[in-house]
Amino acid sequence: MTILADENSGVVVQGITGTIGSVQTKLMLEYGTRIVAGVTPGKGGQSIYEIPVYDTVKEALLEHEAEASILFVPASRVLDAAGEAIDAGIGMLVIVSEHVPVHDTLRVKALAQKQRVTVLGPNTPGIISPGKTKIGIMPGNLYRPGNVGIVSRSATLAYEIAGNLTEAGIGQSTCAGIGGDPVTGVTFVDLLKLFEKDDETSIVVLIGEVGRTVEEEAADYIENEFLKPVVAYVVGRTAPPEKKMGHAGAIIERGRGTAESKIEAFRHAGVSVISRPSQVISCVREAFRERR
Amino acid sequence: MIRSSEELRELSSKFSFPVVLKAQVPVGGRKKAGGITIAQNQNDVEAGVKSLLGMMIRGCIARKILLEEYLNIEREAYLGVSIDTSKGTPLILTSSEGGVDIEEIARIHPEKVVAKTVDIASGLSEDIAAELARRVELEDIPLKKVVDTVKRLYEIFLKYDALLVEANPLVMTTNRRLCAVGVAMTIDDDALHRYPDIACSDEVRIEDEIERDARKEDIAYVRLDGEVGIVASGAGLALATVDLVKEYGGDPANFLDTGGQITQQRIRACMEIVLTNKRVRGLVINMYGGINPMVEAARGVASFVREKQLRMPVVVKVRGNQEEEAWRILEEAGVTVVKSIRTEIAIQTLMELMRK
Numbered sequence: 239m240t241i242l243a244d245e246n247s248g249v250v251v252q253g254i255t256g257t258i259g260s261v262q263t264k265l266m267l268e269y270g271t272r273i274v275a276g277v278t279p280g281k282g283g284q285s286i287y288e289i290p291v292y293d294t295v296k297e298a299l300l301e302h303e304a305e306a307s308i309l310f311v312p313a314s315r316v317l318d319a320a321g322e323a324i325d326a327g328i329g330m331l332v333i334v335s336e337h338v339p340v341h342d343t344l345r346v347k348a349l350a351q352k353q354r355v356t357v358l359g360p361n362t363p364g365i366i367s368p369g370k371t372k373i374g375i376m377p378g379n380l381y382r383p384g385n386v387g388i389v390s391r392s393a394t395l396a397y398e399i400a401g402n403l404t405e406a407g408i409g410q411s412t413c414a415g416i417g418g419d420p421v422t423g424v425t426f427v428d429l430l431k432l433f434e435k436d437d438e439t440s441i442v443v444l445i446g447e448v449g450r451t452v453e454e455e456a457a458d459y460i461e462n463e464f465l466k467p468v469v470a471y472v473v474g475r476t477a478p479p480e481k482k483m484g485h486a487g488a489i490i491e492r493g494r495g496t497a498e499s500k501i502e503a504f505r506h507a508g509v510s511v512i513s514r515p516s517q518v519i520s521c522v523r524e525a526f527r528e529r530r
Numbered sequence: 531m532i533r534s535s536e537e538l539r540e541l542s543s544k545f546s547f548p549v550v551l552k553a554q555v556p557v558g559g560r561k562k563a564g565g566i567t568i569a570q571n572q573n574d575v576e577a578g579v580k581s582l583l584g585m586m587i588r589g590c591i592a593r594k595i596l597l598e599e600y601l602n603i604e605r606e607a608y609l610g611v612s613i614d615t616s617k618g619t620p621l622i623l624t625s626s627e628g629g630v631d632i633e634e635i636a637r638i639h640p641e642k643v644v645a646k647t648v649d650i651a652s653g654l655s656e657d658i659a660a661e662l663a664r665r666v667e668l669e670d671i672p673l674k675k676v677v678d679t680v681k682r683l684y685e686i687f688l689k690y691d692a693l694l695v696e697a698n699p700l701v702m703t704t705n706r707r708l709c710a711v712g713v714a715m716t717i718d719d720d721a722l723h724r725y726p727d728i729a730c731s732d733e734v735r736i737e738d739e740i741e742r743d744a745r746k747e748d749i750a751y752v753r754l755d756g757e758v759g760i761v762a763s764g765a766g767l768a769l770a771t772v773d774l775v776k777e778y779g780g781d782p783a784n785f786l787d788t789g790g791q792i793t794q795q796r797i798r799a800c801m802e803i804v805l806t807n808k809r810v811r812g813l814v815i816n817m818y819g820g821i822n823p824m825v826e827a828a829r830g831v832a833s834f835v836r837e838k839q840l841r842m843p844v845v846v847k848v849r850g851n852q853e854e855e856a857w858r859i860l861e862e863a864g865v866t867v868v869k870s871i872r873t874e875i876a877i878q879t880l881m882e883l884m885r886k
Binding site for chain 2 (some may be wrong): 258261262291313314334336337338339340343344345347348349352363371375376377379380384389390391392393394396398401402405414418420421422423425433445447448450451452455473474476477481482483485486487488489490492493505513514515516
């Protein structure tokens, strides 16, 4: 098993008739993703790449079985579209849309928690289990099947890390993006918990960046409960500090949130920390050797 | 609120002394930076306004001065509504001590700060509001008044898509009045379009001219001090590129994230923005074809390089969907293309060209 999704997972595409939605649907189909239906309000009855389009997720699920939905809807429509998918009984949402208002994300998260729905994003590349399925926008040619799990906030930086591993002949089990926004559905800890139980994942690479405190929380979890080796890459070491209003941010973060604090937390948890993407290859190889 | 000494003159008869002058800047730590003064008489006010207007406070210029009633303060507390970004919920913070040293207080005496998350779906409960209000510890103020203030701040937070609404200090005056003396508020940029009447113009809130131009094009750009220009498709990749330029002994001129909808026009705008900074002597463009169409991106880069007849070295790294077609377009335009997955190699290539 890989985490969150495999070749049997049925997928709905919300916003399938939009420019990005249709291009990405084609790319996912080419990768082998089992897309069962698309949804665009007002376009029900059409089809695109032979995928039937419905007005609502509910109508789509009357005809098809699906575990996941991927959203390419405009930012202002995300709250409604996500709410609709959650109500219809979808188990996992992949919200690709960028620039979603933070309060809308807070509301999506509250709805999802009540119904025990997993949310990746907003602003996520989604998830890929190489060779099995891709519910996301990542370029499939940079990935290959294997035993390294990848979790990331950034999309394109995750492609770079996966691409480095792939070119060195090291494949991946599942690569998932939590999303680049200040608030996201799942966080690193949620995904690490799944990787801990996943037989196909031997090592995890975590890609973090300056801001938020999800890396520090992951480091805490790794130190106390996570048994597999972890390699971490944290970017934003040379970024100037952000100008902020008020004091609440500083009170909440208590000195966390900087690249230094994250790197320090990972080192303290026994995680190998790299400073260049290509170093991931030697670190992962070493971790494999030590496991044997 | 005044914008000039002339406006002050028109106002002169309408206030009594002493009066407090507060420089208006969108950044914290204003008082410690000397942005607040107290005036005892007309001369003080004029001198104060003169020195505060145009003052640079932590990178922001004060263009407005707020004149406020002077209060005799007995106690300073803290009340703020923000977001717990890990749990993904609103978070209300109170402290029985507030003022300019609140961060210090929170660090040394964390027990004085109370933080409660709020379920955004069910709302702020009476119990939680009351507990937060009690912990403000302004016993001489009726509790209901403090509870109402907590609730009102939370309502404002919701109503305006705020990332922060903060009363610091929340004070009790010597005659037992409850006042929010310093109020700071941040509205989510991605929700600002919902409040056109209160959004202030970019001219007022962004000091750097290039950053302002980038903002108009919806491009995330931050000017840095060096000479290596950077365009990257994605914030994380852009941060990594900045770090790596430094790691290889270069000095980055900027951070730039193209965002997820590259068109020929957009990539050209990105290059234009980076090159507006005249210190730039070389440019690295680092892109992945995931959601972004690389053929469009390559065409944009190629046409820009041709039209502007750029003399400085430009190195483009493109991988992912459509990579081969993109390489061909770029090579035909005479652009240096890095086909490796490694950003390290793109940067080393550029640095070498820049040394020549």
